[in-house]
Amino acid sequence: MDLRTTCLCLIHVILLTGSACGLQITSTGSTSIEKASGESVKLDCQFTLAAEDTGPLDIEWSLQPSDNQKEEKVVIVYSGDRAFEDYHVPLKGRAHFNSPDPKNGDASMNIMGLKASDTGTYQCKVKKVPGISSRKVLVTVMVRPSKPKCYAEGPTQVGKDMVLKCSSPDGTPPLQYVWDRTTGNKLLPPTATTDSMGTVTVRNATEAVSGTYRCVVTNRVGSEECMVTVNIAQAPNTAGIIAGSVISVLLALLLLALLLFCCCRARNKKKYEKEIAYEIREDVPPPKSRISTARSYIAGSQRSSLGSMSPSNLHEYTTHGKSQYDKIPSDEYERPPSHAPVTPPSRMSVPSRMGAPNLSRMGAVAVMVPAQNRDGSIV
Known part of the structure; x- marks a missing residue:
């Protein structure tokens, strides 16, 4: 082995020894946690210090964004022997250090009352110069299924297809639906088929299908159930x-x-x-009082006519025409003007039938003429 190889091995051993003796995070728990909403979770971050780690101790928990374009959010910090736990507004009042004095080697964080929005990757970073170490934990907050609704859709009659439905409005997928019967042999009818959406269809239902059915919806963090009672009856007499x-x-x-x-x-x-x-x-018939009215009217008219006559006309009236004025009007005068025959007046003479009443009906106006003596003087 040459000198170069010996130097590289020595440097590698020194680095390994230094890293083993420096600041280390010793937690070995799961780095992926699934919890239901409303529950609490503890994120472990235990650490040890080396003699050469003499700088100030800083602990920081941050939420890593799912999108690399976004900045990470600081959740809580321990620095200068003080804990600061109100950095991240959505977790304000719900995120705390597990230990009242994290410098003793416990930098774990507790999150209370988990929400679906708390899902993300959390990183614990411990630094004490010259040592530094970090650990990441993925937290998935799941919503347990809400109370499902069970009901029968369509007719529940003999010979018809019976359809049972079950649906849970809330819950983190995947949701699993399981149907069973709580009465009888507790098994679904042989002709029943179930799909992944929680629908059961029973073909050509009979009265034996009647009973109480239960639907259980489940995900990884919880389950809920509902029941429905079905009575299969004979079809009504449609003809009647x-x-x-x-x-x-x-x-x-x-x-x-x-x-x-x-x-x-x-x-x-x-x-x-x-x-x-x-x-x-x-x-x-018309009232008989009209005759007396006509007579009084004619009498008055005669007086007016006599007062307006000249001496010559008066002599003629006394010798020839008096008898005509004394006559009682006949039915011809009693008829309304529209039915009585009207004789057109003559310029030279007035017929004997044209008495004062007739003249008045025709629109004639009585004129008073002064009387004269034989010698022509006015009386």
């Missing part, structure tokens, strides 16, 4: 249901038609009574 529905619809239509008929009949009856009452009112 259809016939009953048809009869009910027909009866409803018949009742509606009867109601409409009664309403139309009542309306026609009311209309007929109104027409009869109107015809009776049209046949009522």
